[in-house]
Amino acid sequence: MDTTGAASRADSDGPGETMIRLSGVGKTYPDGTAAVHELDLEVRRGELVCLVGPSGCGKSTTLKMINRLIEPSTGRIEIDGQDVTDQDPVALRRGIGYVIQQVGLFPHQKVITNVMTVPLLYGESKATARARAAELLDTVGLDSATYGPRYPHQLSGGQRQRVGVARALAADPPVLLMDEPFGAVDPVVRVRLQDEFLRLQRDLGKTVVLVTHDIDEAVRMGDRVAVFAEGGRLAQYGTPAEVLGRPADDFVSDFVGSTKGLRRLTVTPLAREHLDPVDGVTGGQLGGSVALGVSLEEALAEMLRRDKPMVAVREGARIVGVLTPDGVHRALRSSLA
Numbered sequence: 001m002d003t004t005g006a007a008s009r010a011d012s013d014g015p016g017e018t019m020i021r022l023s024g025v026g027k028t029y030p031d032g033t034a035a036v037h038e039l040d041l042e043v044r045r046g047e048l049v050c051l052v053g054p055s056g057c058g059k060s061t062t063l064k065m066i067n068r069l070i071e072p073s074t075g076r077i078e079i080d081g082q083d084v085t086d087q088d089p090v091a092l093r094r095g096i097g098y099v100i101q102q103v104g105l106f107p108h109q110k111v112i113t114n115v116m117t118v119p120l121l122y123g124e125s126k127a128t129a130r131a132r133a134a135e136l137l138d139t140v141g142l143d144s145a146t147y148g149p150r151y152p153h154q155l156s157g158g159q160r161q162r163v164g165v166a167r168a169l170a171a172d173p174p175v176l177l178m179d180e181p182f183g184a185v186d187p188v189v190r191v192r193l194q195d196e197f198l199r200l201q202r203d204l205g206k207t208v209v210l211v212t213h214d215i216d217e218a219v220r221m222g223d224r225v226a227v228f229a230e231g232g233r234l235a236q237y238g239t240p241a242e243v244l245g246r247p248a249d250d251f252v253s254d255f256v257g258s259t260k261g262l263r264r265l266t267v268t269p270l271a272r273e274h275l276d277p278v279d280g281v282t283g284g285q286l287g288g289s290v291a292l293g294v295s296l297e298e299a300l301a302e303m304l305r306r307d308k309p310m311v312a313v314r315e316g317a318r319i320v321g322v323l324t325p326d327g328v329h330r331a332l333r334s335s336l337a
């Protein structure tokens, strides 16, 4: 019996337990394309993880292996301690929400009917399914009385995307897989949809794996970010602050840099709400000090220059807190809110 499964069950009582675990997962397509190579990845319950990387690096393949739209060539994938290959693929997929860029709504059915499909599939009565669908539309910010009776072509791209999210949530699945969910809309709507989803996720606490090619989206949305390189190699897996602040190698550094991720540090001022208390911090942990109001870049640079996990922050002569990589993450997120 393999210890991976035992471990996931053993820690399934505590917080931060593993919800999705990929161990040595690989995918080689029949034509010989090695899309994913020896991938190890763990996603905790309630965590939002972004898979990011350049085109063709195996992100979608990885996502589709989790719900068995694609079968892995090697390795093992578990959800909540259960090997997905032991489960009926259709039943498995019903328990996993799936949101894709081309939302995939039925064009000749009303919006409400599109969302009702899922509860009906579960054997709910029509009245219950309708009520649930209306509630979900309202949840994703679409007034069900207004938009429910419309057809998909009568909605904007962003609204269609919201319907896609509502439908994916209809079965109340613990796990949500999202493949470029905000890709098909313009940048302004995109940011709005990202915000809405983050707000929703704060209430719902789903375990989410989200694929994007956009590093800005990844650092904004993800609790953790998995940076993929060519051939489905996991180049780095860490918090946005770690990925932005300490790229694991030249590839990550170039990828993050080329997509302007780091520039955000230069335009975000350090504010009091991003700080952790100074209580309990020892002198050895501190890397110098910076003044409140300097850029995150300046604060982070000071931290890295001193090779310390945090930097003290001054207001006048007084130390008012410390900035950690997680604080940088919080600051980056709030700066975009």
Ligand SMILES: Nc1ncnc2c1ncn2[C@@H]1O[C@H](COP(=O)(O)OP(=O)(O)OP(=O)(O)O)[C@@H](O)[C@H]1O
Pocket (backbone or CB within 6 Å): 029, 030, 031, 033, 034, 035, 053, 054, 055, 056, 057, 058, 059, 060, 061, 062, 213
């Ligand atoms: N059915 C298939 N048969 C052969 N090769 C495939 C197949 N599907 C995908 N590939 C190849 O596998 C690699 C990974 O593809 P995948 O779609 O997972 O990448 P991705 O990172 O999601 O890319 P993108 O961001 O462009 O969507 C690519 O080289 C792609 O051409």
